[in-house]
Amino acid sequence: MISADDDHFRDECGVFGVFNHPEAANLAYLGLYALQHRGQESAGIVSVEDRILHTSRGRGLVADVFKKSDMDRLKGRRAIGHVRYSTSGGSCSSRNQQPLVVDTYQGGIAIAHNGNLVDAIDQRKSLEHRGSIFQSTMDTEVIVHLAALSRRPEFHDRLVDALSQVKGAYALLAMDAQCIIGVRDPYGLRPLVLGRIGENGWVLSSETCALDLIEAEFVRDINPGEMLVITDKGLQSFTPFPVKKRHFCIFEYIYFARPDSTLDGVNIYETRKKIGASLAKESPVAADLVVPVPDSGVPSALGYAQEAGLPFELGIIRNHYVGRTFIEPQQQIRHFGVKIKLNANRELFKGKRVVLVDDSIVRGTTSKKIVNMVRAAGAKEIHMRISSPPTTHPCFYGIDTPTRHELLAARQSLEEMCRFIAADSLAFISLEGLYEAVGGQGQGYCDACFSGSYPIPSPETSQGLQLSLLEELE
Ligand code: SF4
CATH class of the missing domain: 3.60.20.10 (Aminohydrolase, N-terminal nucleophile (Ntn) domain)
Known part of the structure; x- marks a missing residue:
């Protein structure tokens, strides 16, 4: 899990x-x-x-x-x-x-x-x-x-x-x-x-x-x-x-598939760049540089930087050798946390206003750690931009997801999420902006984890829908 x-x-x-x-x-x-x-x-x-x-x-x-x-x-x-x-x-x-x-x-x-x-x-x-x-x-x-x-x-x-x-x-x-x-x-x-x-x-x-x-x-x-x-x-x-009606998983274009793949006629890398460009148009911000959260945030950060006319920098470096056999440090040195996988390049961040681009926020725990790490590296402002709409619903079609109440966007408003991850601003691409990048809604996509509109109902989805209705009534 x-x-x-x-x-x-x-x-x-x-x-x-x-x-x-x-x-x-x-x-x-x-x-x-x-x-x-x-x-x-x-x-x-x-x-x-x-x-x-x-x-x-x-x-x-x-x-x-x-x-x-x-x-x-x-x-x-x-x-x-x-x-x-x-x-x-x-x-x-x-x-x-x-x-x-x-x-x-x-x-x-x-x-x-x-x-x-x-x-x-x-x-x-x-x-x-x-x-x-x-x-x-x-x-x-x-x-x-x-x-x-x-x-x-x-x-x-x-x-x-x-x-x-x-x-x-x-x-x-x-x-x-x-x-x-x-x-x-x-x-x-x-x-x-x-x-x-x-x-x-x-x-x-x-x-x-x-x-x-x-x-x-x-x-x-x-x-x-x-x-x-x-x-x-x-x-x-x-x-x-x-x-x-066709309902191809739209999340393949955001995160799952490899950027060098082309699926149902749509190239993943180009699409991620287009999503980043749409995000820049929808949620611009005055900043000094655009930095991706590696590796999956890279193409959309490139698209954002090109559209916004800002420098693109690899300010966060990923350690590619952290395998599944990684041994957790003992309790007294556990605070290394996310830094074991990702490290901020201090020279780039000192005194800068940074746009950080990532593909999604699920629980928000990692985003919070990354924002803290970039702030500790000297960034003056951190503006988080996400290349998917808020993830509010779990997937029942073969993707491992937490339950609905664990999804940050299902529980919190945009302002609350921004406070939770301790960023200066936070914006997600809209569902419309995402559709524009993948060739239009008419192409037939599943977007249930953003919209709650499940193409194939299941006992869990009905239960989930009932729960969300109850939540809305409360
Ligand atoms: S709910 Fe639909 S769009 Fe979301 S991950 Fe599952 S199949 Fe993909």
Whole structure:
């Protein structure tokens, strides 16, 4: 879950698949390496050779999970992989690592899922009443059990049967002895792209940055509600689900995706710069320099500085070597806090009026520490600018978020938040400004964590809406 010193929403997962390449598992390894930002708690690869599924999974980063001996075992011309940051299903114990692999009466199947099913608990209870025995606590296993109950002969039809019964977000890869399937939920909440490699090879990936690494050619985004089935006969596209209005996660453009990716035709880096420029137009301030909170605030700070005609400076330096194995200092020296990861460059800040640009405020704890650090480094004024609208609602579609009452913007007014983080001024981009940067509201985005307008209702969202109504009445 989110630590106090890393106050961001957390992407849950990345998926990557390779069809028809002699180095399928090695390419999957590299693909997952490029998608590491989408999940750091566990990684896994499953390959197929002569109808046999080979599996390697483990806790930690891609580079630590797979040893040479593991890669040597992952034989075959097809592979799917997964990196995970846990939300639904909690911990990343070995039974909660993906790809999920099961033996069915029609052979072994593997599934890698980015997203979250909003009805997973009810589905699970109902399946358990019908005799299903669950091996993990992941919502993805619901899909596997529903597919196993289908009596249709083709794997992709059984998967359609399963996915037609669930509600939620998924960009999903599935593999059996014959095919690899890539499918996106009808709202297109989570990203999935198609690429080509070599003569007859195909690649499926959460983001285009992973295609670049393995020198695969980008073909197109998988459409919302589309299922691609790739076999030795070629690639087939189906649209087996009722059409819904597209609701691609707008937070991918603000924070989750890598800046060198292009998703649904929109380049992440350029969009973040545009968001920064809109922010400068909406909330200008007299200042001497613009400084990003690294790393995610960099492109929007650049956009802000260019629009405002102010110098852009890397005034905060990030230590890139603070790993997950970092040992907390003893109580008496704990006050180092955020400085272990970020340090202010004193020479730049002395006596200056600073615009600090970050991508979001979740609990506000880290923003407060950063503002304090910059002030202690000698800044005269600190004006915080945020490249997302206030985050007032949790996400139920595959992003790890705190509960609503932990979100600073759900509890406090703009003035209260500004006081809480101890800045001289605070401004967020408006939802309209954000839409302008991503090409307009008509393109179809999910913005529920800013607006509370959830495209797929769930028991939690209804409960959340009821709670917010009660709060408003009080
Ligand atoms: S609620 Fe927010 S984080 Fe979740 S899918 Fe919608 S826009 Fe993305």
